Amino acid sequence: MKSKWGRLRTSKLIGRKRECEMLQTAIEADGELRVVYVTAPAGVGKTRLLAEVPRLREQCANVEQTKILPLLDFYFTDVQSNSSLEERILSRLDRGPFATYLERRDEFERRRKDGWFESGIEEQRAELAELFIQGFNEFTKNARVILRFDTLELVQYEPDEVQKVFGLEERGIEVRSWLRTVLPRLKNAVVILAGREKEKPQVWAELQDAFAPVLGEVQVLKEADARSPHVMMRLGSFSADETADYFEDLARVNPRIKQARISRDDARAIHEKTGGDPLNNAFFSALIVKNARLPQDMLAADAQDIQQRLVEEMTHLQDGLDFVIPFMGWMRKGLNAELLHGILASRPEYPDWSQKECERLLEVAKDLPFIKVHEESNLLFLHDKMYDLVDEYILPGRSPVEKEAVCNVALAFHEEGSPEWLYYKLLLNPADGFSTYQELSDEAILGNEYGRAMRLRDEMLRFFGELLKDRSPAARRPWERRIARDAAIRWIRQYLAQGKFKAAQEVSDRIWAHDDPPFDRPPDDPLFLGALLLNRGEARGYLSQWDEGLDLLGQAIEVLSAWQPDTQADKKRRARLLGIAHRDRGYIYRSLEDYSRAKEEYREAIRHQSELDDLGELASTEKNLAFVFAQLGDFHRADEYITLSLDHFRETGSRWGTASSLNVFASINVDNDQPDRAEQPCRDALEMLSEIGDSRTMGLT
Template structure:
């Protein structure tokens, strides 16, 4: 923006000229002249300062022409000068010359970096390509690669992709752009122009500076990209224009060290006295005689006050035309009040001919015919377009290349802001109309990401000027959360920049200043945004460290652990951070604790109790905020509540507290539904579905999974959709282990993952298919399939699981554990099949492989604090030794498994305490499996060495009591029926007499005062 005192001087001089002129000729004569002017110009837009020929810029144009005439070399011209010097006008002249040229030049247009959407490098590259290659004969590889990248983003892949992978893809696109541009310039000489370069400084926010976070734009900043482009392209002219930027100039001039003469810096300033007079004459050529005479006679004074800047000269002409009303006043005019009158006349919203200028003064995101028609519906779109076309001829009006939107020069924005006499209420009402327009556009353009983003940025801009604090939480926080989650860092940066512009440039507006929105509030929120970004970049330890720093500085009630280490900060930075949070409201602490808790859930060395405490404290704070739906914090509060409950559900699930996980997931869902966060609603629903299936309620789990699937189909993100198919397939397999429908779902999921080339997804689908095919192969044990069919399924299962281990080796440890554990179980089942076929060598090899894989699973569980997974591996190793009849070794592994289970999981205490209802704790399931295994071991060991009935009775009791543990895990009928059949099948397979079984059942029923009807029913079906 121009310095306010500069614009004030121009306004003051315009008033003084008219006043002095009146005294010179006498007030009556001056009035008559101006009345004549008014009559002659009824219905005319004040537009005498029209765009015309350049004055005294021949040296600049010679430099431009020389660069255009060269061949096979790249020339970079940096045009720097103050605002209003005519830099944009010079670039427009290049455009005119190239358009009229027959040379093999290709003009890409002027890319004005005033617009934050062009700070998105990929969008800027696409805009250049579309301008240069209108016939789409070149850049095919780039277009394909860019579409694949965009499709991945639309498919939701980046939200679950490591940060480095995304950076690598963006870097590859950048390289491909340069490569294809150089192929294009091997035939044509390209001309690229970039305006308003002062807007691309590498600014870092305060939190980023203090903690030393790297730039979060994905790869290069716009500035660095332009510098790299200037170094690497061939046969290209790059024209850069902007206000003086010493840092940018230094970096550009350094390019000459390796490529001498490639970069030329041209400084332009105001015109000389004579040149300014010449331009003034051009501007007033069509002006009424009194105005022309007044300005001509005072040309020197005009030159001095405008510093010879062409835009200021044009502004002076327009202002003088607006000053006749001051002749109605008596005495010396008040500059401030008279200035307001002049500006009111110039931007008169009541005058149809001047209304475009009024709307342009407000429409800082551009005024196009559609928006003009929305604001002024009595005019058709065609009439609106005609009026804007007429306004475009003003020297003070700009048009963005490739768009139909008009903008005013900064000088007019500054004039309007400094002297507007419109009330804050009037302006706010118009901003409301702008907001409504972009709200409608945002809904209509949801299918076009580029247009949707542009509308979202404009929506935020006008919302911030209605009520900044409400807009910050209602619009910025909402879309910033979505942008970070979707790895749309360019959008997130644009949103952030709009807030900073509002804070730094527009704080003088009453509706901004009185809203209560301050930079401190922005910095408080930015703390949370950075923690969220670090979580998305999988930098969980760093995220936790940053959160803990603020917890140490904050109130004691939020410090969950007094032993937290403090990141080394300077005394100055520590003081800054303490100041930022000294006035922090509850929503800050609640959001900080929510994301701190989330970061902790991914750290294997943090105690579960600590994480629960953090997240529950966040929930307590959030639930203490009673807000109605119209409150600006309502959406954010509910979003955080949904997230906190979801993360508690996740933590409970990975720790084996399945019943608690179900409860937490159920609590999270309404918050995601109310806030219309459909993707997270589906995510939570999908996880809930699988936990329900693990608890034995496969039917309800399937219903929930299908609901999540339907939601994701509407969202159109293929990666989450494939995750839903994978989950649904696993649930179907749990519901019907021998069926084929689950396999079909997972195969379809795998095909999507492979098409999208997502390693994590492929690994998950391979794990699922390995499990399903193993379960189908196990059908030979109950004569549900032939041994040869089982062998075929086992072979397919092995291929999938081995592929999973390769893919997941450097990924999620829990998924790698699943692959190793499944391979161990597969080889054990396979060995049993081979032994039944008398294949001695084959079954020995399979059992050895089984133990090897289970050892790998065990080691992984130990290294990564996987409690029940370690127990599970011990149990599975014991199973192999039981099948090998190595009972002593099996006993050691069973005892080791039991020793890992917390002491509170005690059958006698739990049943005597009346805990008959399902607790959903995985350790009850583990104890049931261990008890079943111990029973098998005792009976088989007794049979091998011919021991009397006591071990048989004891073993039978263990077999039957395993069902009590299963019942403590889940009381769902289908789960218990399945476990009852499993116990009954084992008893029949071990040929235990019915009398021994009945005696043991009676003993257990008397001892625990329970009726084992489900188990009895399963036994009777034999």
């Protein structure tokens, strides 16, 4: 399939001469760390300049001593965690210098899966970062590495209402912290960071502060010279002459632009309408090739009419674009031939195109100036500004059935539980998608995957930010309240999961004392009230404040037991919370050596946990109930429940859980005067704990 209209991209980068010179100078500064920021609003050419860097490298005197890595774009969640970002960098480097780092990273991931860390996860992650830096600097003794990062504004998590009201800081274990702490310590490297400075100014300020002790204060481009190691480039729109240069170059590669005979005066007239914005210039070029002339009426139209007509014309540049562009408007996580073919096959009214035909159409689409291609995945995206225009002028007229077809195909394509997958669940049905987010976040917190929990949260917050931005305050309020209250509970659960019980108590008490919306406690929200009471009680239980803990947990159980949820998702949340509340009361009674009451609470916990798919929580409660039965002298029941616990822990793959249950199994047999049955479980537990590195529990074993 060939484009009807020919190439719509210039043969070379237009303008940016000073910027290119500075980038070449940075590449040629052997042995030094050089940092260049590239900032601009959407549509001005940040990504285009980043794409020029490989060509600039080829012109450098030290090209043979340099290594350029693929673009690392924070739009994609696979580079929004430390481990995955480090792996993307490592994938193009010799892994030899990173041997110690790789060994410790494997150990870190095993411990995360096992659910055990000898010290806090932040400390373990900091140690890994240190080893990564050592490996990188060993590698760069023999090669200069060029790192390019795009969409930098997305590394700052969206602040939720809890952070705003109570001043909570996000955890420092993810990419935002990694950039600040790792990049300034790299040697013999060029670091290019691009994004929209005005959207998240704090990210840029933090990075400049981090690099300043090493490289000195940042210098703006016009004040910098060849020796400047720390430079800020703020890209602007084209000048009138650069707009004319753009159309002249395009005429060399596109016969229809040449046929239209766009003079430099014509280009200046276009410049008056576009303000020199590169993307708007590109829209005009597409309009010219479609008409083989410059439509003079467009030069007389107002800005809104121009935008609407341009977008409508864009969708008819090529057969197939009239449905591909709306699809891309929904598919914010990218489109490829496999996805396009799946969507077309899902509806009888769509063209019956093979996947090969879809590939050919998308190859043509790559030449359009408002479409971007991700280097490694080959996924196609609309330009950011084009997404806004498609939202305004095209998607409102499309059928909900089309959107459903797009979402279902995308959900089958993306990994279940990933932030990309969550986006399409939210797009398909925001209410159901939010419930899915809650389940995924619960799972991540329980699995010590705090970075994943934050990425899921960020995806959800961005989605609802876009969904609600144009709605009235009254229409926004129910969602804002629901999201804020869920965030409040989630912050406390993270503190509890990390063993930060004092912080959990303080934050939960501050939320309880806050009477203003959205953190007030109306009777129509038993989920929020019950969860908040539960968390306050759990924190006190683990701080040995037994009486207060039992009282608050009892209140939580009363509220949640009286609640009759309507949806299946809320029924699962109710069962989860009641399971936790009874488990926590069982823990307190066990600590008080009131084993009869502990037994009843653990049994109730298991009744609720059995309604869920969380075998890890169930196995832990079964282990505790087995211990309690042994203390009550009922060794038959103790043996029954510890066997269930071991089976369930083994099914989850948790070696730490399995080892802890083996310990309890051994102690039950010792208490039952059967020490011969205790020896092998102890040996098995010791072997597992030794592999995990849990010396404390080994001592108890």
